[in-house]
Amino acid sequence: MSERITLHLRVNGEDRYAVVPVHHTLLEVLREELALTGTKHGCELGECGTCAVLVDGRPVLSCLALAAEMDGKAVETVEGLQIGNDLHPLQAAFADLGAAQCGYCTPGILMTAKALLADNPEPSVPEIQEALAGNLCRCTGYHKIIQAVEWGAAKMRGVNEDPPDGVFYGADPDNPGAVRTGPTPVDLRLQERNPEDAGRLPEEVRPI
Numbered sequence: 001m002s003e004r005i006t007l008h009l010r011v012n013g014e015d016r017y018a019v020v021p022v023h024h025t026l027l028e029v030l031r032e033e034l035a036l037t038g039t040k041h042g043c044e045l046g047e048c049g050t051c052a053v054l055v056d057g058r059p060v061l062s063c064l065a066l067a068a069e070m071d072g073k074a075v076e077t078v079e080g081l082q083i084g085n086d087l088h089p090l091q092a093a094f095a096d097l098g099a100a101q102c103g104y105c106t107p108g109i110l111m112t113a114k115a116l117l118a119d120n121p122e123p124s125v126p127e128i129q130e131a132l133a134g135n136l137c138r139c140t141g142y143h144k145i146i147q148a149v150e151w152g153a154a155k156m157r158g159v160n161e162d163p164p165d166g167v168f169y170g171a172d173p174d175n176p177g178a179v180r181t182g183p184t185p186v187d188l189r190l191q192e193r194n195p196e197d198a199g200r201l202p203e204e205v206r207p208i
């Protein structure tokens with residue numbers, strides 16, 4: 001039988017204790033001992049980022065972090081993002097913009113984005129891309145994720161709080177049954193701030 005230790009973590013603001021095998025990772029402890037299954041188990045190799053949580057405010061790949069080395073530290077997981085009955089602005093932006101599809105990558109991306117915005121409340125698109133470079137998504141193509149982080153940041157700064165018309169899955173709010181042919185307000189805003197990105201936008205969202 002493997003050696004066990006008593007671990008103390010402050011998880012999402014609450015003191016949590018667990019007796020765990022000394023070789024277990026933080027990911028194993030969160031999911032298997034503390035039943036916090038919002039943090040996802042992906043590659044277990046440090047490649048996919050789906051297991052990312054915040055430790056003392058910094059993103060950490062929990063599959064590579066030995067739980068014993070986290071003793072006494074503050075851990076934030078996706079379960080702690082919601083504020084009362086309200087979604088965190090990043091969660092709301094992801095939902096509003098359809099930035100989560102299967103959702104498997106989403107907890108890790110949300111936590112990584114939260115750390116980014118704590119350091120940089122108004123990141124550029126390249127800065128968002130750099131911060132999320134270690135978070136893989138098989139579904140979305142990343143475009144909506146980048147938009148959602150930018151929109152969540154705007155919500156957190158207290159500007160542009162209303163969801164922009166027409167960004168919901170590309171639908172035109174004045175003609176919901178029609179396929180949208182022009183850029184969404186978020187696309188225009190991204191292009192305005194990052195004109196070099198205009199050429200990388202899909203044809204259907206380029207300015208007309």
Ligand code: FES
Pocket residue numbers: 040041042043044045046047048049050051052061062063064
């Ligand atoms: S499960 Fe941790 S990086 Fe993939």
Ligand code: FES
Pocket residue numbers: 099100101102103104105106136137138139140
């Ligand atoms: S939404 Fe499916 S992996 Fe990102």
